[in-house]
Amino acid sequence: MTEAKDGCVEAAKGPILPESEPGRSSEGTSPVQEIQKMLARVGGQAIDFEANAFVEGKGFQPVKLSDYKGKWIVLCFYPGDFTFV
């Protein structure tokens, strides 16, 4: 396993909502306060976000969903590390 660097000392932005600029720019997007509403819909645009990540071989780095625009993406949520299923 390679030496992991912490490329994300700053907090990741979390959801990046379309109203600022449709799912792209990180500039000028305000931190999201209390977003509880589900916005994801099949047939609708994916909602961009930035999250801190651990990537094998690369260490810690912020990852944006829109980094992968133009590719097929499978986004999987799961309840927790070290659980059983």
Next chain:
Amino acid sequence: MYGEFKQLDVEVLAMSTDSRFVHKIWQEQELSKMVSGGVPFPMLSDSGGKIGAIYGVYDDSAGVDIRGRFIIDPDFVIRAMEVLTPEVGRNPEELIRQVKAFQHVRATGEVTPSGWQPGQVTLKPGPALVGKVWEVWKP
């Protein structure tokens, strides 16, 4: 399994409310013993569940993201979603089948009937097919 996603040119992202630090230790202590070299895809941290909330998978009372998975196409359109409560794991074969079907549809404009697998008959929607599906597709 991951090799198959690579072959289909699919990027996999995994996300939970755990921190990136916990992800790293999980990878080192457990996942690398289940999968040689550990899981190769990025493990994202949704601390606070804000991302899960907008994707409709954040369980406020438990403070975790439940099992949700989303297929997103190259135009950034969500093509499929599946959400399960935590007790039951997913079926990657069905996920791969759906990715192949959506890729086929995108490439050909044809549509795929129930249970379609690559190589099986597809349907070409249009006036000529109305009332005639039974002639071409026999489940």
